[in-house]
Amino acid sequence: MSHAPAAPKPHGLVAEFLGPGALIEAAKKTRAAGYKKIDAYSPFPVHGLAEAVEFEDPRLQWLIFIGGVVGALVGLGLQAWVSVVDYPVNVGGKPMLSLPAFVPVLFECTVLAASFAAVFGMLGLNGLPRPHHPVFSVPGFDRASQDRFFLVVEAVDPQYDSHETADFLQSLGAESVHEVEDEE
């Protein structure tokens, strides 16, 4: 970042709505108006909201899948190496490389690695932990975890215009519209 005292860059416009239905309606209309960089905040998971903001990010599911595959291979490899190479023990005359016996541990390793990939991948892709976010400066934004619903149009959207977009959000029936600034 440059040290010049540049004018603060806007992060985006935050519109407040009273209910989940209003939020979904607004999100759909905002998408329909051509905005692409939008985000939504709600106190509880709202069915259909991810579809309404057209949130699409297949990265996490692939991360989980890769995590599962890696877990399976590591679990299988560990057992095979231990029972065939490192510490072979003859159990009931069974072959050293006895796949059925490996399945339970293989399964557990798959689940463990896949869940680690899910939790830490989710945190990583969301940029969490993150103690502060520009939208927190909206007055009353703490109610996003209680009873209010927020739609954000980010300034990086090519169609973004402080005045026009604010008017547009206002026309969707927003309770209030605030522009928030990006912070260093």
Place this chain on the structure above:
Amino acid sequence: MISNSDMRLPALDKLIPIGFLLGIVGLGAWALGLQQDKLPALQGYFFAWVFWLCMTLGCFVLVLLAHTLRSTWGLAILRLIESGAKLIPVMLLLYLPILLMGMHDIYPWSNPAVVAADKVLQHKSVYLNTSFFLVRLILFFGCWWLMATVLNKLSQKQDATQDWDLAQKRTNIAAPGILFFAITVTFGITDWIMSTDPHWFSTIYAVWFVVGQGLAVASFTTFIITLNCTRKPYCDIVNPKLTRDLGNLMFMFTMLWAYTSLSQYLIIWYGNLPEENTFYLNHTNGGFSAMGAFVVIAQFFIPFVLLLSPKVKRVPAMLCKMAAWIFVIRIIDVYWVVMPTFCTHGPRFLWTDAAAFVGVGGLWLALFAWNLKGKAVLPTFDTRLMEADHA
């Protein structure tokens, strides 16, 4: 208010004449085969009976589950599984040919001559004897029939009266009913299917079967709903959330099936004791080995990987193909479990086996559709399904 005529699925009516025709032709042909060669015909009929019994009991156990959980996926399939559960007495009637003509052929322990020469069976005869077997049979079918009838009445009544106390009443019956069913079906499956090989035993066998029943019925109902997803009334309720639920239901049963299959195999394989491992020796004779491997791949690995994908669970046409696949593999799996006890040289391709399967199946499907003729295929008392789209 939703009118009742919108809730019908006339497309299902086509199953009635087709099913009855297949039933008559199939069972007629099978009867001819029975005259020629009694033993293999009876064995083929037994396989057909087991598969469609599994469908019936699968419907029944999902009814119990749906009334206990009161979930939206349960509502979507409720009328379909109720219709299947109504066929419990029909399956008892369809058991008669085996009881009357083939008791000794299918169940060696019922033959005094066999028991006289077999020390193990003599000890088991306290439990495995024909009269006690029949008492249990009548008792189990009677109790299940009664429960299914009461639950169906109460849920039909709620459609008419909109009385929400009835939902609680059904839960009060269904929740302990699951426990009752779990205990009785364990004895039932042991009696009717496991005892075809009376020396062998496995405590997870009935669980394995019930999970398979759930899988078969989940795929069967998912197939009906997704196949008709553009028709009324399903076009109003099929959305990504419902198809994801149905897909996850099949996914869960697929994993549970693999879990129980492996549990049984692993323990027997590890112990490698002569009184236990006969099952897997029988079931890997000749072509049965390849057939078993195929079932593992086709009923676990393929659906497991495909049902992981969110897309398969979102697009009804893809989920429909997945459900059809699982259903067909279920037939092969039941064949693989039931038949090796009778034909020890590998899978056989007998026209009487096919005729019996088509006959019993045709009859089952016809009666299944008959139960729904002119009736709503979705319950109207709970509007969550309709609202899910607009929430």
